[in-house]
Amino acid sequence: MKFHDTFGDFVLFLCIHVAYADGLLHPAEEHVIIETISKLFPQEGNPKKKFDDAEIDYKKFDKSNLDEFILLSFRNFNHVTFAQRYKIYTDMYDIVNADGKVHEAEKKAMNALKQIIDLGAHDLLGSAKS
Numbered sequence: 001m002k003f004h005d006t007f008g009d010f011v012l013f014l015c016i017h018v019a020y021a022d023g024l025l026h027p028a029e030e031h032v033i034i035e036t037i038s039k040l041f042p043q044e045g046n047p048k049k050k051f052d053d054a055e056i057d058y059k060k061f062d063k064s065n066l067d068e069f070i071l072l073s074f075r076n077f078n079h080v081t082f083a084q085r086y087k088i089y090t091d092m093y094d095i096v097n098a099d100g101k102v103h104e105a106e107k108k109a110m111n112a113l114k115q116i117i118d119l120g121a122h123d124l125l126g127s128a129k130s
Helices: 007-019 027-040 047-060 063-076 082-097 104-129
Strands: none
Touching: 007 027, 007 047, 007 063, 007 082, 007 104, 027 047, 027 082, 063 104, 082 104
16 A cells, blocks of 8 residues: 655545545536645646646545545654644535535545544544553
8 A cells, every 4th residue: 555655645635535426526626626736736837737647546546445545644644733634624525515516425435534534633642642
């Protein structure tokens, strides 16, 4: 299981994952993701190309252990605060709402992501007590 090189790349992966949760990528969702890329990667000269490359990588990704991969990725980026993790959740919420409707599959993906973020917070609290 290969992790992303940067936390920004991982967040982009999550953006695409949530957008595709209902099986389709709506143009409004793509637009929100490209805006997010501009914030995550301000030095990126071509956010659309960055999106296209990340989308290709996402489509090739073996999703059989996706939740585990996401949890382990959050643990891999253990320097990320809970506030940053929760910001990711709110960004994902903007993506699933971009097309004006939230499908049941998108709700499930968001709930799974929230649960993983909450588990990550538990990990952070546990390590702070040690």
